[in-house]
Amino acid sequence: MTDRATQLLDWYDRERRDLPWRMEPGQNADPYKVWMSEIMLQQTTVASVKSYYKAFLEKWPTVQDLAGAELDEVLHLWQGLGYYARARNLHKCAVEVTRQYNGRFPEDEKRLLDLPGIGPYTAAAIASIAFGNKATPVDGNVERVVSRLFKVEEKLPKAKKKLAELAQTLTPQTRAGDFAQAMMDLGATICTPKKAACGLCPWMKECEARLKADPTDYPRKEAKKPKPTRTGYVFWLTRKDGAVLMRRRPEKGLLGGMMEFPSSDWQEKALSRQEAQRKAPAPALWSELEGTVRHTFTHFHLELKVLKGRISGNPPTTGVWVLPENLQDYALPTLMKKVVKKIFENR
Template sequence: MSTRAQQLLDWYDRERRDLPWRMAPGKKADPYKVWMSEIMLQQTTVATVKSYYRDFLQKWPTVQDLAGADLDEVLHAWQGLGYYARARNLHKCASVVTREYNGRFPEEEKRLLELPGIGPYTAAAIASIAFGAKATPVDGNVERVVSRLFQVEEKMPKAKKQLAELASTLTPEKRAGDFAQAMMDLGATVCSPKKAACGICPWMEGCEARLKAEPTDYPKKEAKKPKPTRKAYVFWLTRKDGAVLLRRRPEKGLLGGMMEIPSSEWSEADITKQEALRHSPASALLKELEGGVRHTFTHFHLELTVLSGRVNGNPPVNGVWVLPEDLKDHALPTLMKKVSKHALTTG
């Protein structure tokens, strides 16, 4: 084992974080729990994931339990974690593992990559942490540590390939899973984005960025392009009994499979109220509510104007009618919760 690997593992044995999905030293990790935590942790903080992880395991202790759950129930439990495609793939992957692998996750990276929702990082994390394979999961924490350790000048995201190659040279044959988690811990607690606590870093002596530059200048990044703004009208339609019309979004795409309050298309081009009315799912006399709803996604901002109106009778519609007090029982993404709150307080 290299000196660097031993230094990091010695540090990890002293400083490892106590996390719900992390097994005690010497105990074998459960592939189901490793997979669950890694999917949840994608683009989400550890602090946020902890309670969701515990709730999911309480509801679905095994991969077979999760496979047998209703997708709507899974989506509802996922609310607040964002990126709902992950929840759909979580359910789909559980079904594949149960049906095709008798409830046992495959051990090889190559076969793990064939499962729904599992990419290179997650496959490497499961292979190393759950099965002890020599695999190198590379997330943002690892990229940051490696970029500073080797003082990589190429800018992100072009540097990703180089950083992954450099990271793989560090991974030892033994304790690869512990080493992977140590890299994640080092990036999260010592070699953090805005501060580098070099004085307590096990790799302080050999870090090129510390010796020759400013660690927090790495990884180098391209200037971010400003996010565009899309606009749309959203239709808050109610019946005589006060129930609100909801419909399900297409399975593929943003917020796929989630319930929504119907809207016109989201477009960067301006759209008039008259044009928007053509998208209304039912006929009603609509009034524009004061203010609006603004929400930011990863790649764009969204501004919604809310049109509210009462539908006469009970016309056939593509959707379901839900009483306001029952909205909490449906898998509404944060955006739609903002819309419902605005409509209920303004309308």
């Protein structure tokens, strides 16, 4: 084991974060729990994940239990974690692990990569943390640590390959899982994006960015392109008993499989109200609510105007009718919760 690996592991043994999915140093963790935590932690903070992780394990203690759940149950419990494709893939992966591997996650990175929702980072994390294999998970925390340690001038995202290769040179043959978690902890608590606590870092004396530059200048990044803004109309269509029309979005794509209120296409060219009403799910006497529902996705901003109407003819043959007091029974994405809030504010 190299001096760098020894230094970091000694630091980890003293300073490791106490997380519900972690075992004691040197012990391999439950692959199901490692996988669950890693999927939840994608683009989400540790603080946000803890309660969801506990709730999921209480409801579905094993991967077979999760595989037997209805997707709607999974989506409903996932509400608030965002990026719902992760929840859909979580369920798909549980089904595949149960069907193909009798409920036991494969140890090999390549076979892990064949499972739904598992990319290179997650496959390496499971292989190293759960099975003790020499594998190197590289997330944003690890990229930041490596870019500063070696003072990598190449900019992200082009630098990703180089940073991954450098990270692999650091990983020891033994305790690879602890080393991977140590790298994550170092990036999350010491080598943070806007403020590096270099005096507490086990690699302080050899970090090239600290010795030759300002560590917070790394990793270098290409300037972000501004997000475009898309617009559209969302339709709150009710019938005589007050129930509102809802529909399920296609499984693939943005908010896939989630329930929503019907809407026009979301596009950069704004629709007129007349054009929007022609796209309504049914004829109605429409009134437009004041204000706009705004939401930001990863790649664009969205602004929706709300049209409210009462069915005046035959109801649509597709979709479901839901009484407003029962909306909590459905897994609604945050955008649709904002629509509900706008409706109730204008009652």
